[in-house]
Amino acid sequence: MGFLRSCMLRRSARTAAGFWRSQAARQPPGREISTTCPRSTVMPAWVIDKYGKNEVLRFTQNMMIPVIHYPNEVIIKVHAASVNPIDVNMRSGYGATALNMKRDPLHIKTKGEEFPLTLGRDVSGVVMECGLDVRYFKPGDEVWAAVPPWKQGTLSEFVVVNGNEVSLKPKSLTHTQAASLPYVALTAWSAINKVGGLNDKNCTGKRVLILGASGGVGTFAIQVMKAWDAHVTAVCSQDASELVRKLGADDVIDYKSGNVEEQLKSLKPFDFILDNVGGSTETWALNFLKKWSGATYVTLVTPFLLNMDRLGIADGMLQTGVTVGSKALKHFWQGVHYRWAFFMASGLYLDDIAKLVDEGKPRNYMIENGLLLFPKFCGFRFGPLLKKPFLFLKFQRPS
Numbered sequence: 387m388g389f390l391r392s393c394m395l396r397r398s399a400r401t402a403a404g405f406w407r408s409q410a411a412r413q414p415p416g417r418e419i420s421t422t423c424p425r426s427t428v429m430p431a432w433v434i435d436k437y438g439k440n441e442v443l444r445f446t447q448n449m450m451i452p453v454i455h456y457p458n459e460v461i462i463k464v465h466a467a468s469v470n471p472i473d474v475n476m477r478s479g480y481g482a483t484a485l486n487m488k489r490d491p492l493h494i495k496t497k498g499e500e501f502p503l504t505l506g507r508d509v510s511g512v513v514m515e516c517g518l519d520v521r522y523f524k525p526g527d528e529v530w531a532a533v534p535p536w537k538q539g540t541l542s543e544f545v546v547v548n549g550n551e552v553s554l555k556p557k558s559l560t561h562t563q564a565a566s567l568p569y570v571a572l573t574a575w576s577a578i579n580k581v582g583g584l585n586d587k588n589c590t591g592k593r594v595l596i597l598g599a600s601g602g603v604g605t606f607a608i609q610v611m612k613a614w615d616a617h618v619t620a621v622c623s624q625d626a627s628e629l630v631r632k633l634g635a636d637d638v639i640d641y642k643s644g645n646v647e648e649q650l651k652s653l654k655p656f657d658f659i660l661d662n663v664g665g666s667t668e669t670w671a672l673n674f675l676k677k678w679s680g681a682t683y684v685t686l687v688t689p690f691l692l693n694m695d696r697l698g699i700a701d702g703m704l705q706t707g708v709t710v711g712s713k714a715l716k717h718f719w720q721g722v723h724y725r726w727a728f729f730m731a732s733g734l735y736l737d738d739i740a741k742l743v744d745e746g747k748p749r750n751y752m753i754e755n756g757l758l759l760f761p762k763f764c765g766f767r768f769g770p771l772l773k774k775p776f777l778f779l780k781f782q783r784p785s
């Protein structure tokens with residue numbers, strides 16, 4: 387796919403909305419504008435105007451349609467989007483210091499300039515327009531992507547993404563199913579493959595422990611690990627045990643029915659641990675790794691963004707570096723590897739994931755699971771979105 391990406395020469399075609407887009411380009415991107423503007427320059431979106439609880443979520447019909455600013459960008463018409471824990475946290479202001487620095491490295495804007503902010507990282511939709519350097523996609527292609535958290539999100543009718551962050555949607559998934567996957571799948575991929583070093587060639591028979599196995603990242607990770615022939619032990623609550631078994635977990639441990647450490651002592655040590663829970667798990671989980679055999683513990687729950695929120699950019703980065711460095715060193719001397727992993731927005735990794743999905747390797751349970759997770763966040767953690775669920779699931783242009 388990477389080869390194809392670089393070889394295929396596909397030029398962008400301007401859409402009929404091009405004229406109004408050029409008008410819209412005079413407006414700052416991601417802004418809400420007056421209702422007197424022609425309808426073709428505005429779009430519906432869920433936005434926040436300040437950080438807080440669910441009450442800050444607001445539905446508007448008047449967000450500026452985003453425009454292409456760089457030649458490698460693509461405009462996607464959103465057919466389906468979804469909500470992840472990061473959106474819930476960002477709604478409350480989590481990571482604002484670092485994300486604002488990334489949005490505005492030169493500090494040109496004043497405080498609060500990030501609003502109105504559109505949340506939502508996942509998108510499945512159709513390419514509307516491509517920048518001049520975009521070679522791999524053309525208008526009309528069905529694509530999926532996960533948008534990095536410092537960019538305007540996907541809970542809107544259109545979203546602009548970098549061409550390198552986009553991939554052709556798996557043919558076997560509908561848009562709604564596809565939109566449940568990119569963010570968690572890319573996070574799991576980053577932790578397992580890029581940081582953990584596991585792949586389809588070196589995983590057979592490896593013993594893998596997944597903490598927080600019933601969540602978005604965990605359920606995807608189980609399926610990838612099983613597709614690569616690993617032996618998977620999943621830690622989750624009792625009510626999710628049937629789900630994770632269906633996804634392929636070999637052993638299931640209920641973290642609510644007793645001490646997880648005690649339950650794990652009866653099992654053989656592990657080659658790889660993926661920690662989606664964090665906190666106190668770090669103090670005991672590494673004891674269950676094989677020693678001096680290259681076994682690795684990867685956690686997705688890191689204080690990276692929190693440190694910068696608390697201490698500012700420079701001190702936060704310093705603190706983060708010292709923390710991860712000292713922990714990695716300490717565990718290295720004890721014969722195991724300690725790593726942090728982060729979500730990576732990558733069309734290339736999504737190409738690999740789409741291939742696995744279309745091969746049915748993460749079996750159809752993934753699709754079932756995606757739909758199960760979707761109402762979970764939507765219903766319990768992002769209640770107001772339910773008031774206009776059709777707009778959340780599928781953004782329709784009001785006639």
Ligand SMILES: NC(=O)C1=CN([C@@H]2O[C@H](COP(=O)(O)OP(=O)(O)OC[C@H]3O[C@@H](n4cnc5c(N)ncnc54)[C@H](OP(=O)(O)O)[C@@H]3O)[C@@H](O)[C@H]2O)C=CC1
Nearest residue numbers: 573598600601602603604621622623641662686727728729
């Ligand atoms: N570093 C990064 O770039 C990223 C980090 N993350 C982080 O990774 C973590 C997982 O993300 P995601 O899967 O999307 O989140 P979810 O909320 O979907 O999943 C978390 C799961 O953990 C389970 N859980 C909670 N406490 C425990 C426990 N003590 N032992 C075992 N399981 C437990 C929950 O199950 P139940 O509700 O049944 O108790 C839930 O299903 C989150 O903390 C998230 O913030 C995610 C994406 C990117």
